[in-house]
Amino acid sequence: MIERIQILCFAASYGVALALEISRLGFRSAVRGVLLWGFSVAGFLAQTLYLWHRTRLADGPLSSPFDWYLLAAWLLVLAYLVLAYWRPASAIGLFLLPLVLGLIVVAALLADRTPLAVNRATRAWGALHGGFLLFGTVAVFIGFATGVMYLVHAYRLKHKLPQRRGLQLPSLEWLERVNSRAISLAIVMLLLGVISGAVLNTVRPELPWSDPIVVSSLVTVAWLVIVTLFVVVYRPARQGRKVAYLTVASFLFLVFSLGAALVLNTKHAGLPEQPTDPARAARSAPLEFERRGAA
Amino acid sequence: MKVRMVGCSHHNASLELRERLAFNPLQTKAALQRFRLTFPQTEAVLLSTCNRVEVYTAVDAPDEGPSHEQVAEFLAGFHGVSLYEVFDDLFERTGDDAVRHLFSVAASLDSMVLGEPHILAQVKQAYQLAMQENSTGPLTHAIFQAAVKVARRVTNETSLHQKRVSIPSVAVAEFAAQVFEQFDDKRVLVIGAGEMADETLRYLREAGARQVTIVNRSYERARELAQQWEGRVAPWDDLLSELVRADLVVSTTGAAQPVVTLANYQQIEAQRFQRPLFVLDLAIPRDFEPAIGQCLQVYLYSLDDLKAACDRNRRERDAEMPRALAIIEDETARFMADLHHRSTGPIIQQLKRGWQTPKEEELRRLFNKLPQLDERGRAEVEQAFDRLLNKLLHPPLETLRDESRHGIPHALLDAFKRLFQLMD
Numbered sequence: 001m002i003e004r005i006q007i008l009c010f011a012a013s014y015g016v017a018l019a020l021e022i023s024r025l026g027f028r029s030a031v032r033g034v035l036l037w038g039f040s041v042a043g044f045l046a047q048t049l050y051l052w053h054r055t056r057l058a059d060g061p062l063s064s065p066f067d068w069y070l071l072a073a074w075l076l077v078l079a080y081l082v083l084a085y086w087r088p089a090s091a092i093g094l095f096l097l098p099l100v101l102g103l104i105v106v107a108a109l110l111a112d113r114t115p116l117a118v119n120r121a122t123r124a125w126g127a128l129h130g131g132f133l134l135f136g137t138v139a140v141f142i143g144f145a146t147g148v149m150y151l152v153h154a155y156r157l158k159h160k161l162p163q164r165r166g167l168q169l170p171s172l173e174w175l176e177r178v179n180s181r182a183i184s185l186a187i188v189m190l191l192l193g194v195i196s197g198a199v200l201n202t203v204r205p206e207l208p209w210s211d212p213i214v215v216s217s218l219v220t221v222a223w224l225v226i227v228t229l230f231v232v233v234y235r236p237a238r239q240g241r242k243v244a245y246l247t248v249a250s251f252l253f254l255v256f257s258l259g260a261a262l263v264l265n266t267k268h269a270g271l272p273e274q275p276t277d278p279a280r281a282a283r284s285a286p287l288e289f290e291r292r293g294a295a
Numbered sequence: 296m297k298v299r300m301v302g303c304s305h306h307n308a309s310l311e312l313r314e315r316l317a318f319n320p321l322q323t324k325a326a327l328q329r330f331r332l333t334f335p336q337t338e339a340v341l342l343s344t345c346n347r348v349e350v351y352t353a354v355d356a357p358d359e360g361p362s363h364e365q366v367a368e369f370l371a372g373f374h375g376v377s378l379y380e381v382f383d384d385l386f387e388r389t390g391d392d393a394v395r396h397l398f399s400v401a402a403s404l405d406s407m408v409l410g411e412p413h414i415l416a417q418v419k420q421a422y423q424l425a426m427q428e429n430s431t432g433p434l435t436h437a438i439f440q441a442a443v444k445v446a447r448r449v450t451n452e453t454s455l456h457q458k459r460v461s462i463p464s465v466a467v468a469e470f471a472a473q474v475f476e477q478f479d480d481k482r483v484l485v486i487g488a489g490e491m492a493d494e495t496l497r498y499l500r501e502a503g504a505r506q507v508t509i510v511n512r513s514y515e516r517a518r519e520l521a522q523q524w525e526g527r528v529a530p531w532d533d534l535l536s537e538l539v540r541a542d543l544v545v546s547t548t549g550a551a552q553p554v555v556t557l558a559n560y561q562q563i564e565a566q567r568f569q570r571p572l573f574v575l576d577l578a579i580p581r582d583f584e585p586a587i588g589q590c591l592q593v594y595l596y597s598l599d600d601l602k603a604a605c606d607r608n609r610r611e612r613d614a615e616m617p618r619a620l621a622i623i624e625d626e627t628a629r630f631m632a633d634l635h636h637r638s639t640g641p642i643i644q645q646l647k648r649g650w651q652t653p654k655e656e657e658l659r660r661l662f663n664k665l666p667q668l669d670e671r672g673r674a675e676v677e678q679a680f681d682r683l684l685n686k687l688l689h690p691p692l693e694t695l696r697d698e699s700r701h702g703i704p705h706a707l708l709d710a711f712k713r714l715f716q717l718m719d
Contacts, residue, residue: 172473173475
């Protein structure tokens with residue numbers, strides 16, 4: 001049964017959950033909350049099973065860009081479920097679910113990339129590198145979502161606009177707190193990710209230091225270091241709209257960095273090849289594997 | 296069974312009269328004890344709030360229990376007021392009207408500020424006090440417990456309670472709470488010490504605000520307010536330095552000119568390091584120059600902004616009223632049907648007992664004639680008799696239940712008594 005779970009299953013569940021979140025803006029419904037939870041949790045469970053099944057076939061949850069993006073989406077859904085549980089009246093899903101779907105789409109686009117090279121000596125550093133970057137990325141995404149929420153909410157309060165039905169947001173203080181914590185976590189995680197990546201590449205040199213992914217990651221981390229220094233030196237940047245702007249800008253830098261893997265010629269995630277080993281074929285072409293599994 | 300309510304409320308009685316008839320908790324206890332002595336067969340609950348004084352009585356026999364006049368006399372007598380002075384202002388509800396009234400009161404549909412949350416706690420408190428004084432009984436238990444359930448249903452199924460309409464409550468619950476997550480670590484600065492400041496402080500205090508500073512031209516009045524709300528007083532000249540420290544400002548002075556101008560604020564703006572400042576300017580004319588609202592991280596709300604929100608809430612709440620009233624009607628009908636059905640309980644019990652004896656005699660006779668029956672066979676026969684009895688009793692009991700929806704079915708109960716020779 002697990003083999004029959006496809007990306008489309010959980011993507012569609014999240015899509016329906018997002019449509020339900022959007023419908024909050026239009027009308028009230030007594031059953032929407034139950035449906036929303038039902039679809040979100042169903043999608044989350046399906047994705048969990050899918051990822052678990054992938055770990056049995058592939059070299060690990062972080063062994064390919066495809067798995068990495070799906071795992072990032074999974075963590076983001078987990079964050080969404082936790083936040084939605086604590087703040088059921090807030091339209092948090094309206095801001096987080098599009099990011100989840102975006103990550104799943106990018107994963108699907110990268111499905112034909114070859115898995116990252118696995119070698120016993122580099123396995124530990126590779127897992128650390130992937131893990132740090134994964135948590136850093138999820139933190140930036142959460143920071144971005146809460147940052148946008150903060151800006152929307154601050155604009156509404158500043159201009160004394162009535163709270164629109166279905167678009168209830170947490171308080172500015174809460175958004176700012178989550179926002180600044182997310183960006184702090186992202187800075188630490190991404191920095192450690194880049195450092196572990198550098199170690200990895202020193203132990204087993206596979207990538208040129210001028211690889212677009214390496215360069216764009218360094219630019220992102222440099223930006224985050226600048227943000228940190230800015231916040232330390234300039235006190236007003238520690239709160240309010242400035243934090244929100246900084247997290248939105250950090251997200252754009254991260255998107256630029258992640259986008260480099262999609263459009264630029266990089267060796268970080270190998271370009272499509274024709275594998276001969278069936279297990280490797282499953283790792284490198286999950287969509288093809290899904291099609292066969294479903295058949 | 297008779298349920299009655301006699302009392303007065305903000306709808307029909309002046310504040311002076313309500314004050315004269317009001318009971319504090321100690322007086323309530325004493326009154327309930329005295330009521331119990333005067334009318335020993337009657338259950339009673341006394342609800343006294345700033346908007347109403349109501350005595351709920353219930354008695355099993357319809358022709359027993361105190362009349363409207365007797366309850367009115369009791370109320371007036373307890374407070375040493377002449378009955379003639381208050382009688383016209385006391386109204387009465389009986390039967391399902393009394394139940395409907397209590398349900399509406401508990402659900403805050405009868406409150407001065409529709410949907411205000413305190414009344415349910417006050418109803419519960421009145422009921423608990425009556426329980427402590429042993430003046431409750433099965434009827435008042437049923438009515439008050441149902442009232443609490445109905446109030447919760449109205450809260451859950453309508454948005455009536457989410458919409459506030461008083462300016463200070465809207466200011467705190469709908470605006471300040473959107474800026475601040477918690478209030479216990481926020482510095483509240485109150486400029487002026489009038490009634491509006493007092494009321495806003497009540498809501499802020501309920502929301503958790505602890506650090507309150509009051510600045511007023513009259514130091515004495517500021518000190519009184521500070522004592523009341525456990526705050527501190529700052530001299531008027533320190534207004535701007537207090538503004539640097541504040542997170543939330545409530546301004547209610549009667550000054551003819553703005554108390555804080557844009558130039559004043561710009562003097563201290565840099566010292567705040569763009570910390571959010573939420574200003575509730577409840578004064579007319581305004582205390583804060585409107586241009587201050589354009590400054591970074593300042594959320595300035597005037598009385599007009601809040602009034603607009605109050606009016607919007609009032610409209611939305613009015614739209615919810617039909618749903619809330621439908622719930623009250625539905626629950627009242629259900630409760631009264633249950634209550635009436637309860638009154639048929641003794642007859643049903645008698646009927647069941649009356650059939651039980653012949654059943655047991657017949658079984659005994661049958662088992663004597665069939666000694667070869669084993670335990671299992673006997674059990675089967677007993678179950679068959681029970682089923683037959685239940686099937687025979689089902690139609691009359693159902694009819695009794697149906698008829699109870701419209702009141703106590705006296706005629707039917709009479710017919711049952713005669714048909715089945717049941718005794719009272």
